[in-house]
Amino acid sequence: MAVPVFPPQEKGRMLAPSSAMPEQGWQTSGAAGSPQNLRKFKSQDFRELRASCLSQGLLFEDSTFPAHASSIGPSLLPQEKLWRIQWKRPTELQRNPHLITDGVSRFDIMQGEIGDCWMLAALGSLTLRKQFLENVLPKDQGFQEDYAGIFHFRFWQYGEWVDVVIDDRLPFLNGRYLSVHPRTSNEFWPSLLEKAYAK
Template structure:
């Protein structure tokens, strides 16, 4: 069984580019627009509330706003026959001891998936070199150990605000291979989950 959450609000999912100066100002400002204290919740999904609900019911989160379905992949990424061959798996289903991060975060942690998303690798690699921003994007209050409920969240800078995006941890595979960015080590999942949140 799983907890399904319906979207309560439609939003534009395109993330706007912003200058490094705007990002740094937003990162430093406390309690004002553009600060982590005034996070916007994408689709009005609250990570802490949803995780607490899943844990109280002994269920793993399933995100109805971005389901494990071909509709979340998009019709033009792959030929139709391959789209319907995609399988969705949680890291806990194929790794005995998964982690969000092992031994820190590095640009060498990531590999390109089947869809040829090298642009995402470049962005993630650059982000790993900016530790102060990486901590904003990748919150430390989550993982596969204590409090695991199949739910994760990541933050993105969008139109002058930090936006918190909640996802479940079901990842797409095609013919046993990762469809998107994946970790170089078999049990580290921050790259795959971060790309899924960005895609949402």
């Protein structure tokens, strides 16, 4: 069974994945703990927020996880580096960005400036089980159609799926990705997924 991506510790505890959970339990339609029965993290609804941005001609800016040093955390980098971080959208980095290019692979993923090799291992495991990755990375989003600077990802936490909404502003330090990034310059699913996980 593939290792699902779990959110960071909450209040000092982290539950291990249950080895007794059958694979079909991840796909059961409408059941508690299914991708069709989601808890919205911070009560943010992806479709409503995207529709609002599109109707106003705006790119989404997530006030619950702002493009600011406070979203990085004080212990990850020295203070002087925290204030040098720049935030850029994929559309500022590439003329033709994609969420996924030619499918997903563990070879898509590169480590950034921070030491997050554990995240690379988790993402690599997900790419080996496409049915799990499809639960984590919904297909109803991208840069080509209805792009509004907003994305969402799903994480399995304590027996339920949680839908996490983010904006697509990514942190850079000295012109380099701070966190996980794609091997190809125009594919952004690894970077955006890690941002949702961090949130």
